[in-house]
Amino acid sequence: MTDKAYTPSDDLLHAYVDGALDAAQAREVEARLAQHPQDAARVRAWQAQNAALRGLGAALGAEAPPERLRRAAAAPAAPRGPRLDWRGTRVTRRGLLRAAAAVALLLLGGLGGWAARGLAPAPVFVAQAVAAHRLFTRQALHPVEVRAGEREHLQKWLSSPNGIGAAMQVPALDGLGLALVGGRLLASEKGPAALYMYEQTPTQRVTLYVSRLADQRRRPGWTWSQEDGLRVCDWTQGNLRLALVGALDYEALEKLAQAIDGQMRAAQSAAALPPAPASAAAAAGTGIAAGTAIAAGTALAAGTAAPAPPSVSAVALGLSPRR
């Protein structure tokens, strides 16, 4: 059957199906259909499609629209509907810009080395992080490949040459109310990427998307962006590029990003200390690729070795990086 090929004479058949013909034209078409059973069969199928599409429309349209959409329809000045915000404050678009500006000022003023670039358009890296976030955070059964219970294995695997090929401790965010769910390895345009997932509850999840910096000379600064209620913080640390994604306000996201960044710096500077005590290195270095952030220090070593509850100390360490 090569009927799929379109010829302008089909227009009349479509117009017939869609009731766009006057009575005389419709009669002409019906005469043609009586003589061409194949055309008649197509027309019947298309009519059935229309009926089914209307049924689908009725089914999809039957549900009452949510409050945020009713408000958006009813008035121009209505504040932007409440986006997902774990702390329950309503976030408006103007408020977001103010918050972003505040963050930018804070960063420029207070923290040396943190260059906020405002709300830049999302680069591919961020788009991939957001796509991964959306896909995996809604999985109830298989959100991750390796669960938090195997934290040490997760860390070894993702850091290995078969992983992202760069050493990274699994950040600990328990002190900020987020438990590790686990992680997985992903493919991206620019090579492998690691995805770590954290959650407060299964519907409140944050992901950290990490890959090796493609070009060491191009190091994008901290950028903040948002999409469909998700907000993203994107930055680089060492030879890694990171994107933290969650349905959080910028303030909360920033706190988490700072904690992660701080832990990474701490691990790096600890690793850079020339002669680490042999025993500590041996204890912490179990199976981590050589030359890596072995000495993640006692806090992170404790985090991996002890299945114990969240070490607030890890976060405290993260927030005040040793230099």
Place this chain on the structure above:
Amino acid sequence: MDDLAWQMEQALPRLRRYARALVGDPTRADDIVQDCLERAWSRRHLFRPGSDLRAWLFTILHNVHANAARRYTTRPAHVPLTETTPAEPVRPRQADDLELGDLHEALGRLSEDQRQVLLLVGMEQLQYREVADVLGVPIGTVMSRLHRAREHLREELARESETPPRRPK
């Protein structure tokens, strides 16, 4: 402007169902509709009184969606009806939902260009001229996309009801 508010509320269920059928993912569909409504309010001076508000809203919706899709090319464009998020409990289903599910899935396998035209014509019952305006393409393009969409869908649905599947020549 109360009149406009009333009309927008009237149009809301159709915008929603169209967005839903177009992108699949309910949350994302609602986000697109919300952006559309906000943009419509902020540009209401561009609306010509007396013209069809619904077609105007579909135009805005389409632009919002196209912009979002351009920015996030890697996101799956269409999520089957069966995917649900933990936050979004499954709604009770009607008896004929299975068929609708098949249809929705088959729609997801059309190209987006074709899906748009088919939904605007078949589900929303816009006139061909209006569809051309909404999508910003010539009417001939609308007709050829409509044709291809209907024929693809006919094949898809036939394949589902008949076994074994026909191999393409």
